Amino acid sequence: MSYIQVHDLSKQYGEGEAAVQAVRGINFNIASGELVAVMGESGSGKSTLLTVMGALNSPAGGKYWVDKIDVYALGREERADFRRNYLGFVFQSFHLIPYLTVRENVMLPLTPVRMKKSEKRAMAEEALGRVGLAGKGERLPGQISGGEQERAAIARAVVNRPPILLADEPTGNLDTKNTREVMNLLKELNAGGMTIVMVTHNPECARYARRILRLSDGVLVEENTLQ
Amino acid sequence: MNLWNIALRNLRRRKSKAAFVLVGLTIGVSAVVVFISLAEALTENINSKLEEYGANILIVPKTENLSMSYGGISLGGVLFEMQEIHEEELAKIGEIANAKNVAAVGPMLLGAVDIGGRKALLAGMDFRVIYQLRPWWKFQGNVPDEEGVLAGASAARLLGLEVGKPVAVNGRRLLVSGILDATGSQDDHILFTDLAAAQSILHKEGRISLAEVAALCSGCPIEEMVRQISEILPGANVMAIKQVVEGRMETLNHFRKVSYGLSAIVVLAGALVVLVTMMGSVRERTAEIGIFRAIGFRSSHIMRIILLEAAIVSVLAGVLGYLLGLGATKIALLFFVAGSGGHAGHGGIAVPLDPLLAGGALLLAVVLGLAASFYPARLAARLDPCEALRTL
Numbered sequence: 001m002s003y004i005q006v007h008d009l010s011k012q013y014g015e016g017e018a019a020v021q022a023v024r025g026i027n028f029n030i031a032s033g034e035l036v037a038v039m040g041e042s043g044s045g046k047s048t049l050l051t052v053m054g055a056l057n058s059p060a061g062g063k064y065w066v067d068k069i070d071v072y073a074l075g076r077e078e079r080a081d082f083r084r085n086y087l088g089f090v091f092q093s094f095h096l097i098p099y100l101t102v103r104e105n106v107m108l109p110l111t112p113v114r115m116k117k118s119e120k121r122a123m124a125e126e127a128l129g130r131v132g133l134a135g136k137g138e139r140l141p142g143q144i145s146g147g148e149q150e151r152a153a154i155a156r157a158v159v160n161r162p163p164i165l166l167a168d169e170p171t172g173n174l175d176t177k178n179t180r181e182v183m184n185l186l187k188e189l190n191a192g193g194m195t196i197v198m199v200t201h202n203p204e205c206a207r208y209a210r211r212i213l214r215l216s217d218g219v220l221v222e223e224n225t226l227q
Numbered sequence: 228m229n230l231w232n233i234a235l236r237n238l239r240r241r242k243s244k245a246a247f248v249l250v251g252l253t254i255g256v257s258a259v260v261v262f263i264s265l266a267e268a269l270t271e272n273i274n275s276k277l278e279e280y281g282a283n284i285l286i287v288p289k290t291e292n293l294s295m296s297y298g299g300i301s302l303g304g305v306l307f308e309m310q311e312i313h314e315e316e317l318a319k320i321g322e323i324a325n326a327k328n329v330a331a332v333g334p335m336l337l338g339a340v341d342i343g344g345r346k347a348l349l350a351g352m353d354f355r356v357i358y359q360l361r362p363w364w365k366f367q368g369n370v371p372d373e374e375g376v377l378a379g380a381s382a383a384r385l386l387g388l389e390v391g392k393p394v395a396v397n398g399r400r401l402l403v404s405g406i407l408d409a410t411g412s413q414d415d416h417i418l419f420t421d422l423a424a425a426q427s428i429l430h431k432e433g434r435i436s437l438a439e440v441a442a443l444c445s446g447c448p449i450e451e452m453v454r455q456i457s458e459i460l461p462g463a464n465v466m467a468i469k470q471v472v473e474g475r476m477e478t479l480n481h482f483r484k485v486s487y488g489l490s491a492i493v494v495l496a497g498a499l500v501v502l503v504t505m506m507g508s509v510r511e512r513t514a515e516i517g518i519f520r521a522i523g524f525r526s527s528h529i530m531r532i533i534l535l536e537a538a539i540v541s542v543l544a545g546v547l548g549y550l551l552g553l554g555a556t557k558i559a560l561l562f563f564v565a566g567s568g569g570h571a572g573h574g575g576i577a578v579p580l581d582p583l584l585a586g587g588a589l590l591l592a593v594v595l596g597l598a599a600s601f602y603p604a605r606l607a608a609r610l611d612p613c614e615a616l617r618t619l
Contacts, residue, residue: 057613077525095518108519109523111233
């Protein structure tokens with residue numbers, strides 16, 4: 001059994017005539033340690049697929065398993081635990097909490113975890129070091145550049161060492177140089193065994209992936225494995 | 228990093244909202260503190276006044292006659308055979324079991340006198356205890372000695388008496404040493420002089436018509452004292468004068484009830500301020516809550532953050548509310564006491580730090596803050612993380 005299994009997944013927004021089918025009949029598997037890019041035009045259902053895979057958005061139909069766990073058979077709170085233990089999120093607009101320092105932002109996923117403060121701090125420092133932000137932990141998000149904010153968001157996503165990283169347009173707001181740095185960072189994390197699913201518009205970013213899933217109008221229309 | 232840090236940082240960031248909640252709660256708590264401590268202080272004030280000049284006990288001779296007055300109108304010219312008490316019998320009051328509760332004993336002799344062809348009532352009394360027995364008296368001039376007389380306001384007006392001028396009482400020349408300000412009581416119609424002088428003028432040496440006892444009465448067994456005095460003075464009728472005290476206590480009880488009603492309204496208003504502000508705060512933080520949920524915070528974690536924020540502000544409001552309430556009570560009491568026209572000696576009412584009230588204020592603030600924040604916290608906890616993230 002593959003590590004991630006998506007079977008006949010569908011999701012619609014709204015009811016009746018106003019209903020919009022965001023994704024439908026999607027099937028794919030992802031092996032542990034893969035880096036998969038999800039591509040498609042705006043409105044093709046990429047982000048919806050990612051939120052469903054992020055255990056944030058219950059599908060209308062189909063099944064979604066991670067590590068043999070039927071994710072949507074879990075209760076609301078168990079899904080929160082699942083997110084904490086299995087998933088790291090990188091959002092398009094960083095979504096750092098502005099009133100917390102970079103280190104505190106990175107430590108956020110560890111907040112509900114019973115662990116010594118010193119251990120949490122050490123894990124945060126390690127994550128910051130991995131993304132090249134060592135020494136910038138005391139700054140507020142507004143005091144660092146966009147590229148650094150994206151890296152801080154990645155550090156927050158990986159601080160609790162989740163097996164899966166879900167990234168929604170992780171380079172969408174970055175220039176070429178920062179885009180390359182962030183993609184190299186994701187590649188590095190993937191090389192370390194982390195399964196990464198990344199939604200992107202950017203073909204350059206998609207080249208870093210081992211596999212590309214292409215969506216159109218909510219349907220998986222193409223699946224390419226890159227050499 | 229823990230939930231406490233997040234709550235604290237958020238409060239610092241949203242200072243104006245936190246201040247709004249703080250003000251709402253503080254006003255609610257301080258209003259309750261003001262009303263309660265005002266009622267307590269006034270009760271204490273009445274008690275202390277009772278201790279000073281007491282719920283008086285009146286000792287009058289036993290008589291078999293019925294009263295010939297009604298509603299303040301007496302049938303003039305009808306004379307009663309009035310029994311009297313011997314002055315030395317009053318000394319026995321010092322021997323009763325509750326003698327320590329007796330602050331002062333004021334003997335009084337009453338009798339009709341002739342002043343320039345007009346009849347008047349003369350009262351002889353012991354002026355050494357006058358401030359304990361008549362603390363409300365205000366007068367021009369001085370307390371009379373054996374050769375002086377203190378005239379009630381109406382008596383002075385009707386008899387044309389002036390301070391410093393002589394007056395012939397039953398043919399005996401006395402000096403008007405003072406004139407009482409109007410009291411609204413029967414004292415306005417009486418001429419007061421020293422007991423010995425009155426006994427001499429009325430030819431009733433060693434005898435008195437009645438005696439007033441000032442009992443230290445806060446919590447003292449007044450009925451028991453009446454019984455004890457009755458036992459040692461079998462020829463006297465001993466009564467406790469409690470109506471005034473009971474009237475004041477009744478007024479205070481009404482004040483207390485109104486206070487509690489007003490407190491409830493202010494507290495409700497404070498709770499609404501907290502509720503509305505916290506709802507606004509939760510709406511503002513929808514995206515942030517979405518992020519928390521996305522990275523694995525449980526609903527209970529979100530609730531705890533919101534309730535922790537409310538608890539921090541509430542504790543602060545409890546302390547501030549108590550201190551402000553205490554200050555406001557002190558200021559309010561100045562007006563209450565000034566308005567009561569009390570004797571100069573009763574001007575200051577202490578409002579001590581009451582640990583019970585302080586604890587109650589703190590508890591009230593926390594319970595109020597948490598209760599009013601519970602719904603917004605629950606709302607925040609139940610936010611759909613996907614919907615919340617969509618607001619970003």
